[in-house]
Amino acid sequence: xxxxxxxxxxxxxxxxxxxxxxxxxxxxxxxxxxxxxxxxxxxxxxxxxxxxxxxxxxxxxxxxxxxxxxxxxxxxxxxxxxxxxxxxxxxxxxxxxxxxxxxxxxxxxxxxxxxxxxxxxxxxxxxxxxxxxxxxxxxxxxx
Amino acid sequence: xxxxxxxxxxxxxxxxxxxxxxxxxxxxxxxxxxxxxxxxxxxxxxxxxxxxxxxxxxxxxxxxxxxxxxxxxxxxxxxxxxxxxxxxxxxxxxxxxxxxxxxxxxxxxxxxxxxxxxxxxxxxxxxxxxxxxxxxxxxxxxx
DNA sequence: ATCAAATGATTCAATATCAAATTATGCACC
DNA sequence: GGTGCATAATTTGATATTGAATCATTTGAT
Numbered sequence: 245x246x247x248x249x250x251x252x253x254x255x256x257x258x259x260x261x262x263x264x265x266x267x268x269x270x271x272x273x274x275x276x277x278x279x280x281x282x283x284x285x286x287x288x289x290x291x292x293x294x295x296x297x298x299x300x301x302x303x304x305x306x307x308x309x310x311x312x313x314x315x316x317x318x319x320x321x322x323x324x325x326x327x328x329x330x331x332x333x334x335x336x337x338x339x340x341x342x343x344x345x346x347x348x349x350x351x352x353x354x355x356x357x358x359x360x361x362x363x364x365x366x367x368x369x370x371x372x373x374x375x376x377x378x379x380x381x382x383x384x385x386x387x
Numbered sequence: 388x389x390x391x392x393x394x395x396x397x398x399x400x401x402x403x404x405x406x407x408x409x410x411x412x413x414x415x416x417x418x419x420x421x422x423x424x425x426x427x428x429x430x431x432x433x434x435x436x437x438x439x440x441x442x443x444x445x446x447x448x449x450x451x452x453x454x455x456x457x458x459x460x461x462x463x464x465x466x467x468x469x470x471x472x473x474x475x476x477x478x479x480x481x482x483x484x485x486x487x488x489x490x491x492x493x494x495x496x497x498x499x500x501x502x503x504x505x506x507x508x509x510x511x512x513x514x515x516x517x518x519x520x521x522x523x524x525x526x527x528x529x530x
Numbered sequence: 531a532t533c534a535a536a537t538g539a540t541t542c543a544a545t546a547t548c549a550a551a552t553t554a555t556g557c558a559c560c
Numbered sequence: 561g562g563t564g565c566a567t568a569a570t571t572t573g574a575t576a577t578t579g580a581a582t583c584a585t586t587t588g589a590t
Contacts (some may be wrong), residue, residue: 248499251506254514254521255408261521262405263448264528265398274549279574298538305406310577312540317575334585336536356391363394365527370520371397377509378397378404378515384508385407424546441568453547454568460545477555477568534589541582552571560563 248376258381268360270273278352281314286323286340286348294339296329323347412501419494424449424457426498429466429483429491434505437470437482466490 270280278286286306289295292303297311304311315338318324323344329335340348366374405432413423427447432438435446440454442491447454458481461467472478485492509517 248503249509250514251503252499254506254509254518255412255502257411257518257521257525258401259405260448261524262402264454264525266402268528269398277577296538305403306576307578308539309541309579313576329538332538332586336539345473356395359398360391360394362524362527363397365523366397366520368393370399370523371393374520375400377401377520379515380513381404381505382407383399384505385411422545439568449546450548450551451569452571456546472568475556475568479569532590534587536587537585539582539584543582544579545577546578548574550572552569554569555567557566558564560561 265359265362268362269355272349272354272358273364274360276347278347278351281310282318282323283348283351285311285318285338286344287352287355288350289324289338289340290348292344294327294337296335296337298335317359318344390391408505411505412498415493415497415501419490421490421494422457424453425461425466426491426494428454428457428461428481429516430495430498432467432481432483433488433491433495439472439478439480443481451490461487464476 266280270283273280273283281304285300290302290304295303297308300306300315301308301311306314315324315326319326321343322341324338325341326338329337338341352378363371409423413426416423416426420478422530424447428443431443432445440451440458443458444451444454449457458467458469462469464486465484467481468484469479469481472480506514
């Protein structure tokens with residue numbers, strides 16, 4: 245049975261690893277003046293298509309108020325545009341603009357490459373093992 | 388050899404697990420109107436003793452400007468106090484006040500218990516393996 | 531048909547966060 | 561012993577983030 249000390253130590257390692265990788269993998273974003281959140285929104289729109297803000301909030305695990313802010317800032321730079329639902333006017337669907345699509349299509353591959361490069365330190369079995377451990381921990385939280 | 392897809396998927400799992408656990412483990416902080424950063428500062432001071440802001444920044448992996456803000460907010464609530472170095476007046480050492488010590492001594496055990504409870508889903512071997520995988524990833528970032 | 535509850539979005543106030551510029555201080559070198 | 565570089569902290573301006581309150585709109589119950 246693990247001690248509370250060991251659990252805490254493992255937790256710290258987990259958070260530090262996630263932080264380090266994230267910082268490392270997103271370093272290139274500053275070249276395009278994109279924040280992580282902005283990147284997250286653009287990426288979701290690219291891979292999942294136009295989406296209302298509620299859906300974006302769910303996908304990115306952020307609050308609704310936050311999404312409003314981030315989409316505001318992206319809209320100022322004309323990387324996305326909002327479109328009020330015709331059927332249900334409460335919804336505001338967020339679309340990539342041409343410029344937004346061009347940007348995220350250019351930036352995303354660099355991001356993916358960067359992550360992949362970092363993960364080459366793990367072999368297939370380790371990768372699978374990591375996924376399994378993370379899944380267990382995630383389930384423990386929901387329970 | 389893992390594909391870029393697999394690496395991305397593993398990365399997402401890792402970040403989600405870290406996020407979920409953190410959110411879960413820090414939920415009780417709102418009862419004391421403490422943010423995660425404030426908790427981090429108090430905990431560092433409790434376990435490592437009084438510390439200058441530069442050291443706090445290093446320990447919490449945050450910018451110096453950020454620490455100034457967080458310590459400001461803790462000082463407003465009289466949970467910490469600053470003390471200018473007599474020898475070198477550039478340093479400002481942050482100390483727990485009586486109230487601050489009492490608070491963090493009450494809150495920390497709950498935090499540790501919470502983390503430990505979540506990690507009971509992993510046995511000793513899994514815990515060790517998780518630490519190992521995180522360490523490898525962390526090193527990959529520094530390199 | 532009407533009013534109430536539900537829902538998506540926005541606003542607001544507070545805190546966090548960073549990067550860059552600034553301030554204050556100490557130290558080394560000449 | 562003064563000048564310039566290094567360093568700790570703070571400030572500033574921008575964005576992120578949350579939670580609560582508010583607004584607009586839809587839907588459901590009567």
